[in-house]
Amino acid sequence: METLDIELPRMALLYGLCLLPWIMLRLIGLRLSRDIGISILRMSIQLALVGIYLKMLFDLNHPWLNGLWILVMLLVADLSILRRAGLKARYFVLATFMAIASSILFSTAYLVILVIQPTHFYDARYIVPLAGMILGNCLQGNVIALERFYSTLRKNENEYATFLMLGATRWEAVRPYFRDAVKAALNPTIAGMATMGLVSLPGMMTGQILGGSEPWLAVKYQIAIMICIFTSTTIACIINLKLSLNIAFNTFDVLRDEVIDKP
Amino acid sequence: MSPIIRFDHVSVIVHEKTILSDISFTLFLGEKAVLSGKSGSGKSSILKTLLGLHSIKQGTVYFQEQPLTPVSVQAIRSCTAYIGQEPMLGAESVREALLLPFQFKTHRNHRPTEAQLIDVLQRLHLPADILRQESNRISGGEKQRIALARGLLLGKKLYLLDEITSALDAESKQVVFDVFTDPHLTVLSVAHDPEWLERCGIVFELEAGRLTQVKGNGNT
Numbered sequence: 001m002e003t004l005d006i007e008l009p010r011m012a013l014l015y016g017l018c019l020l021p022w023i024m025l026r027l028i029g030l031r032l033s034r035d036i037g038i039s040i041l042r043m044s045i046q047l048a049l050v051g052i053y054l055k056m057l058f059d060l061n062h063p064w065l066n067g068l069w070i071l072v073m074l075l076v077a078d079l080s081i082l083r084r085a086g087l088k089a090r091y092f093v094l095a096t097f098m099a100i101a102s103s104i105l106f107s108t109a110y111l112v113i114l115v116i117q118p119t120h121f122y123d124a125r126y127i128v129p130l131a132g133m134i135l136g137n138c139l140q141g142n143v144i145a146l147e148r149f150y151s152t153l154r155k156n157e158n159e160y161a162t163f164l165m166l167g168a169t170r171w172e173a174v175r176p177y178f179r180d181a182v183k184a185a186l187n188p189t190i191a192g193m194a195t196m197g198l199v200s201l202p203g204m205m206t207g208q209i210l211g212g213s214e215p216w217l218a219v220k221y222q223i224a225i226m227i228c229i230f231t232s233t234t235i236a237c238i239i240n241l242k243l244s245l246n247i248a249f250n251t252f253d254v255l256r257d258e259v260i261d262k263p
Numbered sequence: 264m265s266p267i268i269r270f271d272h273v274s275v276i277v278h279e280k281t282i283l284s285d286i287s288f289t290l291f292l293g294e295k296a297v298l299s300g301k302s303g304s305g306k307s308s309i310l311k312t313l314l315g316l317h318s319i320k321q322g323t324v325y326f327q328e329q330p331l332t333p334v335s336v337q338a339i340r341s342c343t344a345y346i347g348q349e350p351m352l353g354a355e356s357v358r359e360a361l362l363l364p365f366q367f368k369t370h371r372n373h374r375p376t377e378a379q380l381i382d383v384l385q386r387l388h389l390p391a392d393i394l395r396q397e398s399n400r401i402s403g404g405e406k407q408r409i410a411l412a413r414g415l416l417l418g419k420k421l422y423l424l425d426e427i428t429s430a431l432d433a434e435s436k437q438v439v440f441d442v443f444t445d446p447h448l449t450v451l452s453v454a455h456d457p458e459w460l461e462r463c464g465i466v467f468e469l470e471a472g473r474l475t476q477v478k479g480n481g482n483t
Contacts, residue, residue, distance in 0.1 A: 161316060162351040166364035166413070167341050251333035252315035257278070 003211055015040070054128065063122035070131050074101050077139045083261075085146035091247050091259045099240035100142065104135050107232040111224055133204065134228050141185040141233035142240055149174075149181035149241055150248070153255060160255075170245065170253040178241055185237045189230050196226065265328050267292050267421060267449050268313065273322035275312050282308045284472045285322070290465070292420075295443060295450040297460055300469035306453040308472075310423040313451075314345060341369060344414030347425040350406050357401065358394040361413055375416050383412045388438045403430035411442065424452035428459045 163173035315336035352360035468476035
């Protein structure tokens with residue numbers, strides 16, 4: 001079963017669909033033309049580039065090249081997590097990299113080598129999209145975990161200091177905020193698993209079905225990816241927060257002001 | 264007798280602003296001292312500096328003649344109770360708040376008995392059934408007395424009191440005064456309350472981060 005191609009004229013027709021929301025937004029007086037234009041343009045260019053990259057990656061299918069691509073994804077994710085969490089990359093870049101790299105490599109390797117078992121474990125068709133999907137979700141979780149942890153800690157500075165005064169070690173004093181941050185980071189994934197298939201058909205499954213896979217096979221891959229996302233998000237958030245504790249505090253257990261990126 | 268607290272030419276800068284400059288004083292075991300001055304004069308900063316919450320730019324803080332370092336700060340914190348205007352109880356119920364420090368490794372083996380809890384509450388004129396109340400439902404004055412009770416249960420010897428009398432009624436204030444007549448307890452406080460100032464043996468006057476005057480009331 002082949003997926004039907006969308007030829008160029010019909011791609012133009014597709015872009016034409018955007019005219020409808022554009023007109024409606026103008027009618028209600030929302031001037032978003034610039035933002036919408038830039039977003040659609042960026043999406044198109046970025047995806048075109050990814051298309052060229054992936055085509056090349058799949059054709060060559062070289063283990064080092066695939067590894068390099070994953071490394072680039074990890075680095076971009078690393079910087080993006082820190083920027084969105086409001087922490088200075090200068091201090092945390094290594095800690096976050098170690099956390100996401102170890103968790104992504106572990107769960108992707110587990111899935112590809114032990115579960116899927118392709119002829120070559122480095123097969124770009126498997127590792128690139130799977131690692132990318134796991135990483136994308138892991139990124140969201142880590143942004144929430146770091147942002148939540150450091151903002152709650154700053155908001156509850158007095159409570160934290162009270163815990164220290166009552167004899168808590170740094171770890172004992174931050175533990176309530178630590179648990180809260182991990183919970184907030186995992187909630188979307190846990191809730192997502194619970195409603196999977198009921199509310200909407202998950203993206204990867206839809207893609208596979210459109211690509212011609214049997215629904216049963218698509219279901220199994222969807223389950224696989226969800227379990228890996230859950231596992232790697234949990235591992236990455238905990239390691240990331242734990243490592244950040246050694247960086248974000250001074251030797252007197254006080255949160256260092258300079259590590260936080262003030263808006 | 265060696266001093267319990269000694270500030271030796273201490274200056275503190277926070278966010279590029281000098282909040283304490285060249286502060287020197289000593290406090291001996293059992294003394295009751297009060298820091299007095301306008302708001303922003305650095306009174307609370309002295310308490311926080313002693314607890315290692317501000318980094319020291321110049322000079323040295325000594326606690327029992329040991330300089331304040333990342334290692335010794337643990338000892339200072341474990342001997343000290345800090346009680347603010349609206350103390351953080353850090354737990355849902357009053358009972359949990361009183362028992363909170365005993366979850367931490369250092370105090371885990373010293374959990375007080377029910378009788379000790381009731382006893383300390385009575386000492387502070389608090390009814391036993393306050394244990395069942397929610398921490399955020401009790402008044403500011405009660406919170407301060409619970410925080411004080413927690414310090415007493417932990418056997419703390421040094422009390423840093425930041426404006427605690429402002430939330431206390433006359434009776435509670437008397438109770439707190441009575442607790443601190445104990446000659447083993449050392450107090451370094453921040454207050455405006457004339458009655459409190461009068462009760463403290465030593466008054467340190469602060470102005471814009473500088474210690475301008477030390478008055479001894481001579482009744483310690």
